[in-house]
Amino acid sequence: MKRIIIFLLLGLVFSNISAQKITVTANKKALSEVLIDLRDQYDFQLSFNNDLLSAYIVSLDKSFSSKDKTIDFLLRKLPLNYQKSNEVYLIFPEERITQYRIFGQIMDKESLEPLPFSHLTINDSPMATDEQGNFSFTSETDSTFLILASHLGYFIHDTLVNQGANQNILLTAASTDLPEITVTDKIVQTFIKMGNQAGNLKLNHKIAGFLPTNNDNSVFELLRLQPGILAAGEQKNDLIIWGSYEGESQVLFDNITLWGLKNVYEDIGAVNPLVVKNIEVLKGGFDVRYGDRVGGIVHITGKNGSRLKPTLNLTLNNITASGSYEQPIGKRSSLLLAFRQTYYNLFKDEQIKYASSNADLQGQGLGKALASSLGDLDVAPDYKFHDLNFKFTSNWENGDNFSLSLMSGQDRYSYDITTESYTNAKKHKYEGNDQFGGSINYGKVWRNGNTSSLSVSRSELDTKTSDVVSITRIRTNEEFFRRDDKSKNNILEYRATLKNSFVFAEDQNFETGINYINDEVNLKEDSLDINILHIKSKADRIGCYFQNNLNISNGVSIKAGFLANYPINLKKVYWEPRISLSLKLSERVAINGAWGLYKQFITKSSVVSETGDFRYIWVGANEKDIPVLESVHHVAGGSYNNNGFTFSVEGYYKKTDGHTRYYKYRQEGNISLGKSKSYGLDIFAKKDLGDHTLWISYTLSKTLENFDYFNTNEYRRALHDQRHEIKTAGLLALKPFYISANYIYGSGFPIYSSRNKIVAEPDYTRLDAALIYKFYPKKTKCELGVLFHNILDRNNITYESYEKIPLDQINSISIYTETVPTSIRLYFKITI
Structure with missing residues (x-):
């Protein structure tokens, strides 16, 4: 009996096991039919769309231990999902988010030049192109895109396009130099555009050709007319932006670092205007894509060259000759x-005076008499300059691009001064600069609309200076003072x-990057042929950044x-967090703000001589006697735009630590640390x-500094501190004039005496004007222009060129050099 019961139980167990086993056998059979067979054979309870599932073909020969595993396996690679309710399997399409992408490039319609950092609004979402004019956008709701594209100096383009790659948008320049142009129902942004980021503005360099700027220096002249960029003082080697120090x-x-905007006598700048396409200024509070400076950034993009036809530009004025040639190579290269x-020679005796004044700044004794008797010193400096630019560019059909940019420049400046009173003082000064640079840039547009760019660059500046001063007594011809200083800085x-750049959603994209920078500084100084200083420093560092760009509804970005x-030599990671906010209150009103921490690993230290002269040398940070510069930026502002009227207001606050200054005290050299x-x-x-x-x-501004050699905790006014600056300009287009x-x-800037007291603060005024005539003989474009510099003939004091020449052991005369006198510049330009 027991054996019978055992056999019955085993049989029941095996029968249950056999009942749970589900076998599916199908050969290129519709999924709907497979499910119907399961329903009939194994009592599956199913609910599905027969037409939908019949589109999926199944080939299978497999057994399963449960109904759930059977359904899971059948649907695992298909865009289908299911729910189980009361033993009923409800099968439905899987909800998938469809993404529609568009990407392309903004270009000039006339020359097919890519337009960098153009502004776009796609489906009410604001964005900007990269430096090659590329853009990318993703939508989850619509495959049709409403695009509003704009670039300074171009008509705003409003278009509707469907999804797809290489949606190139061609913008028409407002100034095409055609004899006649008719424009209807078009809006153009002429001169300046405040970006949707705090401290950011974009400049239309095309308009610089109509302003009273010399043809060889219109880039610098255009920059100095902007709010927040110092114009007074006519500094020739650098830009002072929002109180930043030199360097x-x-x-x-073109991603090449320019170490000095050489700008002697306001006539020749470091960048040839004939090769400039776009200028973007980041005065402060800029994002993580830019680093290595605690001041501002000026990003200049060079022209690629015409891809449609050969173009020749020649310009001749009474100082320089310049020209450019653009040659298409095939359909996609130039x-x-x-x-x-x-x-x-740039200078003439009658054109420049070196104002001698303030001998013995306290205004007492022999120095006062000498100052009144010396008068002005006539000097004829010698100046030579030349530079070259080369650029090859290629664009592929898939949106990729390649460019090779090379540049070199050289200038030589020297002068001699001789004074005669009861002593004979002679001064010879020489400065020579050689700038070399090159960059290779490759941009990649991926199939999914994401973009990548690789840039490799090399930049070098060699500066040699010589400063010789000798003083002899006229009666005895005895030399009782001599200084012979020479320096080489490379x-x-x-x-x-x-x-x-990765586009993840309609309102969000990520930007990441990695870089390697190697800086080498070599400084050697001699005095009377004796080496007094030799500094060699190397600063190589690896950096990376990450940024999340989020466009929230209602105009919030x-x-x-x-x-x-x-820095490899410092063996320490330096973090620089940054954040910015932009809020578009309406089509006319926007506000923005930014905060950020900024580091700088090479710096231009100031050097103070025994006579009180200031000069600057590049050095690398070592965290011993040369700290890493650190600055915190706070920026907030707003703008209003309506019917050709633009109004903006922007405030900033910056604190910077780590300034260095070399000074001599009792014949000993010292390094002083400072903050501002x-x-x-x-x-x-x-x-x-x-x-x-x-x-x-x-501009209302204030810059204060404190160095430890002050021996006080009080802040003093910096040498470039200026309280007020007003700049205005106007253009009348009375075509063809x-x-x-x-x-x-x-x-004005403060002028300190040897006792660190402010003894003068002369203001700065300058009025310039221009008259230009355009005409079009045959197939050429021509310009005739006359430029009037410093019409009021103001004897302004420059910021950088303040010097003192000793007359004896006690007294000296102050020399203010390189101011712009009243002068007229004539030029002729032809484009073929």
């Missing part, structure tokens, strides 16, 4: 060559940067990220009246 702001040309060369930089640098704080307010207003434009800007003028007023 703390960076100028990039070559550009440009040069500038002085052929006539800075070399290698830079490699990989940038990536947030950028948040960090930049991390690892700068704050100010920029106000800008512009009005377009048809083809005419008028703008005005006002164009009349323009600009006026600059600055309240």
Whole structure:
């Protein structure tokens, strides 16, 4: 009996096991039919769309231990899902988010030049293109995109396109130099555009050709007319942006670092205007894509060259000859060559006076008598300059691009001064600069619309100076004072940067990048043929950044990220977090703000001589006697735009630690560490009246500093501190004549005595004007222009060129050099 019961139980168990086993056998059978067979054979309870599932074919021979595992396996690789309710399997399509992508490039319609950092609004989401004009956008709701594209100096383009790659958008320039142009129902942004980021503005360099700026220096002249960029003082080697010190702001040309904007006598700048396409200024609070400076950034993008037809530009004025040639190579490549060369000495005896004054700044004793008897010193400096630019560019059909940019420049400046009173003082000064640079840039547009770019660059500046002063007594011809100082300063930089932009959603994209920078500084100084200083430093570092760009509804945009640098010699990671906010209250009103931490690993230290002269040398940070510069930026502002009227106001506050200054005290050299704080307010207003434009800007600022050799905790006014600056300019387009003028007023810089007391603060005023005539003989475009510099003939004091020449052991005369006198410049330009 027991055996019978055992056999019955085993049989029941095996029968249950056999009942749970489900076998599916199908050969290229519709899924709907397979499920029907399961329903009939194994009592599956199913609910599904027969037409939907019949589209999926199944080939299978497999057994399963349960109904759930059977359904899971059948649906595992298909866009289907199911729910189980009361033993009923409800099968339905899987919800998948469909993403529609669009990407392409913004280009000039006439030359097919890519337009960098153009502004776009796609389906009400604001964005900007990269430096090659590329853009990418993703939508989850619509495959049709409403695009509003704009670039300074171009008509706004409004279009509707469908999804797909290479949606190139061609913009028409407002100034095409055609004899006649008719424009209807079009809006153009003429001169300046405040970006949707705090401290950011974009400049239309095309308009610089209509302003009273010399053809060889229109880039610098255009920059100095902007709010927040110092114009008074006519500094020739650098840009002072929002109180930054010399060397703390960076100028990039095609990703090549320019170590000095050589700008002697306001006539020749480091960048040839014939090769400039776009200028973007980041005064402060900029995002993590830019690093290595605690001041501002000026990003200049060079022209690629025409891909449609050969183009020749020649310009001749009474100082220099310049030209450029653009040659298409095939349908997608181009070559550009440009040069500038002085052929006539820039200075003449009657053109420049070196104002001698304030011998013995306390105004007492022999020095006062000498100052009144010396009068002005006539000097004829010798100046020579030449430079070359070369660029090859290629664009592929898939949106990829490649460019090779090379540049070189050389200038030589020297003068001699002789004074005669009861002593004979002679001074000889020489300065020579050689700038070399090159970059290779490759941009990649991926199939999913993401973009990458790789840039490798090399930049070098060699500077040699000589300063010889000798004083002899006329009666005895005895030399009782002599100074013979020579210096060589070389800075070399290698830079490699990989940038990536990933579009994840309609309102969000990520930007990441990695870079390697190597800086080498070599400084050697001799006095009376005796080496007194030799500094060699190397600063190589690895950096990376990450940034999240989020566009929230109702016009709110947030950028948040960090930049991390690892200087190999310092063996320490330096973090630089940054965040910015932009809020578009309406189509006319926007406000923005930014905060960030900024580091700088090479610095331009100031050197103070025994006579009180200031000069600057590049050095690398070592965290011993040369600290890493660190600055914190706070920026907030707003703008209003309506019917050709633009008004903006922007405030900033910056604190910077780590300044270094070499000074001599009792024949010993010392290094002093310092800190500074700068704050100010920029106000800008512009009005377009048809083809005419008028703008005005006002800057209220204050920059204070404290160095440990002050022996006090009190802050003093920095040498470049200026309280007020007003700049205004206007352009009348009376075709074919164009009349323009600009006026600059600055309240002046402090001049300190040997006792660190402010003894003078002369203001700065300058009025310039221009008259230009355009005409079009046959198939050429021609310009004739006359430029009037410093019409009021103000004897302004320059910021950088203040010097003292000793007359004896007690007294000295002050020399203020290189101010712009009243002068007229004539030029002729032809484009073929």
